[in-house]
Amino acid sequence: MTTVIxxxxxxxxxxxxxxxxxxxxxxxxxxILVDARHVRWSSPYGLIALLTLAQTRTERPxxxxxxxxxxxSYWARASFFHHAESVFDLHGQYPKQRDAGESNALLEITxxxxxxxxxxxxxxxxxxxxxxxxxxxxxxxxxxxxxxMTLSEICQNILEHAGAGGWVAxxxxxxxxxxxxxxxxxxVSDAGLGFRxxxxxxxxHMPSARWDDAAALEEAxxxxxxxxxDRSRGQGLAGARKYVGRWSGKLSVRSGTARISIVPxxxxxxxxxxxxxxxxxxxxxxxxxxxxxxxGPSQR
Amino acid sequence: xxxxxxxxxxxxxxxxDLYSNLVTRTTGAAVRGQIEQLLSESSERALTxxxxxxxxxxxxxxxxxxxxxxxxxxxADDPPQDAFFLxxxxxxxxxxxxxxxxxxxxxxL
Numbered sequence: 246m247t248t249v250i251x252x253x254x255x256x257x258x259x260x261x262x263x264x265x266x267x268x269x270x271x272x273x274x275x276x277i278l279v280d281a282r283h284v285r286w287s288s289p290y291g292l293i294a295l296l297t298l299a300q301t302r303t304e305r306p307x308x309x310x311x312x313x314x315x316x317x318s319y320w321a322r323a324s325f326f327h328h329a330e331s332v333f334d335l336h337g338q339y340p341k342q343r344d345a346g347e348s349n350a351l352l353e354i355t356x357x358x359x360x361x362x363x364x365x366x367x368x369x370x371x372x373x374x375x376x377x378x379x380x381x382x383x384x385x386x387x388x389x390x391x392x393x394m395t396l397s398e399i400c401q402n403i404l405e406h407a408g409a410g411g412w413v414a415x416x417x418x419x420x421x422x423x424x425x426x427x428x429x430x431x432x433v434s435d436a437g438l439g440f441r442x443x444x445x446x447x448x449x450h451m452p453s454a455r456w457d458d459a460a461a462l463e464e465a466x467x468x469x470x471x472x473x474x475d476r477s478r479g480q481g482l483a484g485a486r487k488y489v490g491r492w493s494g495k496l497s498v499r500s501g502t503a504r505i506s507i508v509p510x511x512x513x514x515x516x517x518x519x520x521x522x523x524x525x526x527x528x529x530x531x532x533x534x535x536x537x538x539x540x541g542p543s544q545r
Numbered sequence: 546x547x548x549x550x551x552x553x554x555x556x557x558x559x560x561x562d563l564y565s566n567l568v569t570r571t572t573g574a575a576v577r578g579q580i581e582q583l584l585s586e587s588s589e590r591a592l593t594x595x596x597x598x599x600x601x602x603x604x605x606x607x608x609x610x611x612x613x614x615x616x617x618x619x620x621a622d623d624p625p626q627d628a629f630f631l632x633x634x635x636x637x638x639x640x641x642x643x644x645x646x647x648x649x650x651x652x653x654l
Contacts (some may be wrong), residue, residue, distance in 0.1 A: 285611050361570045364564045371566070371601065390638050397568040397604040405570065477613065480605040480646065487645075 246306070252281040256291030257428035258432075258497060258530055266300065279306040281417075284316055284338065289414035289432035292325050292531050293354055296412050299332035300436040301525050323414065324353040324522040338427070351429065354416035356405045367397050370415065374429075376418050382428050383536040384492060392533065394542055398481030399433045399529050406472065407437025407526060424511045426535040431513060438502040438527040440465050440500040447472040458501030459519045466505050467500050494533040498527070508533075546592045550612070551610065554579045573610025576580035580615060581625070590627040598634030605647035608642035613650050620652075 250267045254282040264279070271277065300307050308329060311317045318497075321340040329426065330336060338417060351373045355366050371393055378389045396415065403411040417429040441461035444450060453460065464470040466486070471478035482498075488509055489496045497506040497514070504518040511534065548632055550628075560573045567573065584593060595615075603611070612632075620627045632654055635643065646654055 309552045340628075360569045363569050364559065364566065364572070367566050367568050367602075368564060387637060387641075390639065393566075393602055394604045394642060395565075395642075398606065401569055401604075401606055477646070477649070480609060480649065483603045484645065 246274040247278050250277050250279045252279060252284050252295075254285045255285050256284055258282075258288065258294075258409040258499070258528070259293055260291045261294045262521060264294075265524050268298070269522040273301060274303045276306075277302065278309060278336070279333070280309045282309045282312045282544050284311045285313060286316065287320070287414045288418075288536075289323070289350075289354075289430055290434070290528065292320065292323060293412040293414050293432050294528060296325070296328055296332060296354070297434040297436045297526060297528070298524075299329070300409070307355070308335055310335055310337040311337045312337065313489050322353070322399055323350055323416070324355075328354055328356065328412070350414070350416045352413065354412055354414045357400050357413055357433070358409055358410040360404060363397055363400050363404070366400070367393055367414065370396060370449045376535060378533075381417055381535065382429060382533065383538065387508055388492055388533070391491070392431075395485045395488045395531055396431050397532065398484055399431065402481055402527070402529075403433065403437070406443045407435040407436055409437035409526070411435030411526070412420075418533065419505055420532070423513065424534055426537075428532050428534045430533075431531040432529070434497045434526065434528040437545075438524055440498070444470065445472075454492055457503070459503035459505070462498055462500055462503055462505040462519070463517075466496075466507075489533070493534050494531060497530045499524070499528040546594065548588050548594045548596060549580055549583060550596045550599060551576065552597075554583075555600070565599060565601045567600050567607040569604070569612060570606035570610055573607035576607075577610050577615050580611070581618070581621045584628060585625060590629075592629045592631060594631045594633050597636075600634070600639065602638050603642050605646055606638075607643050609646040609649075612643050612654075613646040613652065616647070616652055617650060622632055 254265050326339050327342050332512050337422050352370050374389050374392055377382050400413050411434055413433045415431050420428040441458050444461050466482055469479035469483045485496055493509050494507050495512055502521045502523050506514050506516055508514050508516055554576050
């Protein structure tokens with residue numbers, strides 16, 4: 246029997262939890278059809294989370310593609326279908342990427358499997374980042390370097406800790422909820438070990454009484470703890486936190502059953518969400534907003 | 546005096562002319578290995594210029610491997626040899642990462 250998993254019409258990091266809630270009661274080998282026919286919009290996080298979802302299934306899942314032409318075209322330009330073909334049985338008509346038009350994404354969905362992948366994507370992003378971060382977000386030149394560094398470090402964590410490949414995508418769009426400004430979003434996802442299991446492999450790890458996914462995220466994201474005892478480690482996420490703090494951005498890391506966020510004033514998310522539906526690996530999102538021209542916090 | 550152009554070492558390490566960014570810990574460790582090899586082939590006590598002029602950017606992981614660990618090794622009680630380093634061509638594209646990793650180890654340029 247195939248279980249239908251309904252994808253909400255607007256798919257982002259928060260609404261993706263509705264997908265996971267539907268999956269929670271199903272074993273990994275259950276046959277599922279992910280119904281994305283009525284999706285109108287998806288953030289980069291939503292797209293790569295769908296790919297990651299497929300990787301977590303031991304029985305190859307099916308995906309019913311969006312019926313709206315605009316949505317299907319956007320997904321094609323973002324390289325979603327190109328990668329989805331290898332992890333989903335796709336149902337419905339969808340354009341090939343070459344027919345969907347030129348992408349305006351800063352970075353289309355890109356797999357992260359080896360070090361060379363990071364070199365390539367950093368090289369691709371640099372020039373486009375300059376255009377988007379300076380011209381569209383009106384941030385200083387320094388924001389561009391930090392952006393590329395943050396992207397590199399978050400992607401590296403897949404290679405160094407996940408034990409499995411992952412995905413990255415970067416896009417800019419207008420964030421309508423509360424902010425009403427353009428943002429650039431980095432989304433990185435993998436279906437690997439996750440933070441808790443990764444930290445448990447650290448030599449001499451002694452779990453506290455309250456050791457769970459949330460505690461592991463606090464250790465890694467807030468205290469900079471790594472599974473490597475070398476004090477050189479743990480700088481990637483620390484650097485990402487510093488970067489989002491400097492440019493009034495947001496950093497979210499979801500792993501297992503918890504999500505931790507560095508929440509800026511323009512967002513109403515909670516700093517720590519626990520008891521979420523379980524999802525393997527880690528999903529990281531960085532959001533950098535357009536500068537406020539009247540001397541607001543983004544002008545540093 | 547030795548002059549080490551980091552971007553040349555990077556291209557040799559990756560066997561690719563396309564990349565000018567010092568990113569990833571793996572790459573950093575490999576570049577540092579090449580630098581240490583070059584130093585071992587030079588005179589016992591030498592001034593070495595580490596030239597970042599052609600490097601577009603460096604991330605924290607690479608800065609840690611290329612700069613911090615290099616300095617720590619040669620500042621240790623038992624360095625492979627006496628060495629003095631001059632870092633050249635370090636711009637705002639590099640300072641955030643380099644300063645952060647050195648600060649973590651209680652070092653400074």
